[in-house]
Amino acid sequence: MAGTLEKIRQAYRLFKSIDFDQLNKLSRKVDLQKIMEGFSKLDDKQLKGLMKMMDGGGKKEKVLPEINADFYELHLRLSDEDRALQLKVREFMEREIKPIVNNYWLHDEFPYEVIPKFAELDVCGLTYQGYGCPGKSFLMEGIIAMEMGRVDASIATFFGVQSGLAMGSIYGCGSEEQKQEWLPGMQQFKTIGAFGLTEPEVGSGAAGGLTVTAQRTADGWVLNGQKKWIGNAPFADVTVIWAKDLGDGEVKGFLVRKGTPGFNVEKIKGKMALRIVQNGLITLENCVVEEKDRLQNANSFRDTARVLQMTRAGVAWMAVGCARGAYENALDYTRRRKQFGRPIASFQLIQNHLVEMLSNLTAMQSLVFRLSELQDQGLLKDEHASLAKVFCSLRTRDIVSRAREVMGGNGILLEHNVARFVADAEAIYSYEGTKEINSLIVGRAITGFSAFV
Template structure:
């Protein structure tokens, strides 16, 4: 299989990958280009998710690369970042689905679960046999989840009783399990629970009317006296610090996905600039268009350099919260700027779903906000710079 470099990877960062990693990237790229790209716009427009792609993605290893029990070969954080990049440069909704399934659902169980919980749930999630979701954000609690979590967990013998509500929970309308984060009423500490979605008292309602990530099935979840056995409490989730350890691993991959969205928009803009004729020549032959494309490529190249380095630090055990926070804040801001330039290049055609650029432009808004807003991430970085917390 020939490894073809992308026009959006101007400095060829993919050359850092091993040959085996390149082969896996090309297998994913070929599948996305041949099977996902042709259909995803229609699903996005209908606000539906293409569930037929779940098993093929599982067979390509997309839900198992990160975890010891299931990964097919030793792989780097840079490689896992390029997987998120590759998914997002085709469709951010598909990248978000994989991020929830692999990063947040598998990640919570891998980082916070017992050996028995890992052995029971990770292979089933990795194979696509079951779908997972991650329930942290609430109707009245987003950026302040560490302190403002309102969902409660009360111990009752060998069981726990959960009450509360969650919002913006990806995959939740068709998930088989949801990792629910709730405050223990006894010690006021945040704990995690693997909750089968068939449990009485658990309901998930699709959030309608979204203008971003329309194919992602976000839901409002209500928990009314949901009884969960002690065996489904994540054994090593005893405070919000443990929740944050999961988010620390996934935040960098959101940064990678943001670069992927910018790259997808740029690649669409370059192709359009060569075929759209104005004033007797392709618009790509005009100075102002070349200026926008060069600025876009500069943003993408700088952002790739940042996320590659953050992932290298993760591989070496050197990455801290402020490193992934800076990457998420910077790359999503540059993504937002880039997709705006690229959409501008399309003129009126840039606001219809017939052209991929409209989808990239709209989806960028969600990535800009989720897994920590730009403001919250800059405060994490600011605390590192000054030694002073300024969150409230």
């Protein structure tokens, strides 16, 4: 009797899941009393089968783990305030940049309409004290570079040139008057800056081989020569130009204002990477710069190198962001893409690629986290920044390659948000010092011998 009652209870639960209208319609078609009697005659196996059938076959949607590229939970070492800032930048990039980035990248154009929105984040010149700057840690500066690179490396590069190279040159090498004139407007993106060091024939050899010259005259300084690959240059309001002083042979810095006679910029076209970044070829023809626009505390390439050391750490973080974006998009794709009736993420070879990607990414994140801690403690050396740039840019190439591979042919389509990372990783690999140059910096530090020519 007890078994029969339990079966009737189960049957009741079945019918209870049917709403009144459905039950009313059902009663017109079948004898519900006979159905209830029939339930009492079913054995346990038959009843379980019926319950499974009524429950949609017993199949429930699999709950997948959250996509978490911070596998070692490094964010737990941040304060609540810093974590909130990280998530604020992430939300901004997801909302404002991600929906438009593929189109702008494809057409080699810059989304100028987002520049005022960057000011609202209040993260430009993050580590500087005063002049409207937030005065936060180098660690947070790196995390913000990662968050921007996670969505798009071009936007991260634009921001890095503005906040790091251009503002950093003025903050580190400018007079108090120059800082007051330029930094507050640059912090709010009312003034856009560029950084002119690389030349058509001089990249890695900038320390001693600059061909752009500066000659002292009664009217100030006359600059002549060319600079190449200068990010933001086609639309910058001020460009930092590094030139060799013909008087003493030392490298000096100059603030060249937009519209200065003899200062011409041509946009570089045909790039396969960082296509949103507007790079310029600058030609200086008897360009006169007043003495007040010479960076007053930039007297040798050592001063230039201090700026590069500071920003090189940011490039390592940007490489982490590029790798993280590729990994997250690839992981998401493999969980949705089905072949042979199953998500491809369930296959062993795909999982092996994903784990290799995550392993490299986790090592990169741990390295740059410690790098920025050294920077905040005043212990950062050239070799520290160079090792991070070498390792992270090299591992990023491997991660984006695997991300494209697990996506098959779809990996080369912009719509799947990995093809951009594959291309942009090539630019990150080379700029702010090639792998070879940065390797020699580290090699010199650990062996005591300089292998530079």
